[in-house]
Amino acid sequence: MSDEVSALGGVTRSEGIAKVTEMPLQGMVTVRGDLSDKVLKKAILAVTKLEVPVLAEINQVGEYALCWMSPDELLLFCPYASVEIILAKLNKSLLKTHSLVADISDARTIFCVSGSMARDVIAKLAPVDISPKAFQNGMFRRSRLAQVSAAFWMPADEVVHVICFRSHAQYVFTLLKVAAQKGSGLNVF
Amino acid sequence: MLILTCPYCGQKSEETEFHSGGEAHLKRFGPGSTDEDFQEYLFVRENPKGVHFERWRHIYGCGKWFHAARCTTTLEIFGTYSAQTVKPPKELRDKISAKRPGWSWRTYP
Ligand SMILES: [Zn+2]
Numbered sequence: 001m002s003d004e005v006s007a008l009g010g011v012t013r014s015e016g017i018a019k020v021t022e023m024p025l026q027g028m029v030t031v032r033g034d035l036s037d038k039v040l041k042k043a044i045l046a047v048t049k050l051e052v053p054v055l056a057e058i059n060q061v062g063e064y065a066l067c068w069m070s071p072d073e074l075l076l077f078c079p080y081a082s083v084e085i086i087l088a089k090l091n092k093s094l095l096k097t098h099s100l101v102a103d104i105s106d107a108r109t110i111f112c113v114s115g116s117m118a119r120d121v122i123a124k125l126a127p128v129d130i131s132p133k134a135f136q137n138g139m140f141r142r143s144r145l146a147q148v149s150a151a152f153w154m155p156a157d158e159v160v161h162v163i164c165f166r167s168h169a170q171y172v173f174t175l176l177k178v179a180a181q182k183g184s185g186l187n188v189f
Numbered sequence: 190m191l192i193l194t195c196p197y198c199g200q201k202s203e204e205t206e207f208h209s210g211g212e213a214h215l216k217r218f219g220p221g222s223t224d225e226d227f228q229e230y231l232f233v234r235e236n237p238k239g240v241h242f243e244r245w246r247h248i249y250g251c252g253k254w255f256h257a258a259r260c261t262t263t264l265e266i267f268g269t270y271s272a273q274t275v276k277p278p279k280e281l282r283d284k285i286s287a288k289r290p291g292w293s294w295r296t297y298p
Contacts (some may be wrong), residue, residue, distance in 0.1 A: 056198055069195050070251035127203045142198075143206055144249040 004080070005170035007109045016180035018115035023059065023161070027078040029086055032098030034072060043093035045160055047086050048076060058153045065139045067151070075163075082104060099153040109169040113160045113176055120186040122152060122160055124179040131189055146175050191259065194225055196269045198251040209280070210244035213256050214276055240290055240292040242277055245269070258285060 012021040033040045048064040058067045065077040090101045123130050125145040143149040150164040164172045191204040218226040241261050246254045258267040268281045282298045
């Protein structure tokens with residue numbers, strides 16, 4: 001079997017105003033269906049021990065997380081090695097429910113932007129109010145970073161996780177790196 | 190710049206997070222229709238100075254299509270509403286009437 005590798009081999013840059021790191025491979029499953037459906041909610045709870053998040057939020061406990069992507073789409077995070085089991089379980093319990101479950105672990109890349117100016121980096125790239133008042137832990141925001149789709153959330157103070165398409169990994173890393181250049185802090189937050 | 194709020198995910202953002210989908214509430218005339226109706230459906234569009242209704246898509250967000258009512262001169266957004274409707278909601282039309290007395294767009298208010 002071939003070795004699974006992340007898009008950029010876990011590249012890190014830390015000389016700027018924030019540290020930018022590509023996260024290790026993450027298990028990711030897309031779940032589409034009616035998020036208010038009882039069967040779907042129960043199936044999700046059974047595999048993740050998590051409730052379906054409300055509008056534009058993320059529920060994260062330990063190695064599992066659920067991100068609200070749209071009224072009919074969830075993104076499920078789990079250990080990379082558990083994806084197959086989770087797919088099988090979900091497919092089994094959702095057999096009679098109009099839904100779609102798909103492994104997208106190798107189709108996305110996650111970056112971690114950390115440091116006291118992590119918010120500054122995102123503010124330069126996304127048309128989003130990311131001030132501490134407007135954007136906090138628990139929120140999940142789909143938007144764009146310069147010219148590509150991305151989503152981000154803050155698992156802790158001064159830490160932003162950014163998810164993008166794997167094929168955009170180099171572009172997004174370069175964006176984050178440039179936005180995190182030395183001496184480029186905005187000092188507005 | 191337009192500031193839109195997506196009615197599906199509640200996110201407020203400027204227009205670059207969205208994509209314009211042209212005029213709202215067009216009625217399709219397809220095979221079997223008269224040449225006049227078909228020609229009008231394909232080519233004739235409103236081009237108002239003032240109140241306008243459009244389709245937009247939250248392309249970098251939740252991906253959903255929705256409707257928006259806005260003013261083409263001031264770029265004010267009067268409101269956004271579900272795509273699952275064939276006409277602007279009464280509530281929104283009343284709101285526009287309060288702000289722009291005497292407005293008209295196709296057969297509305
Ligand atoms: Zn949306």
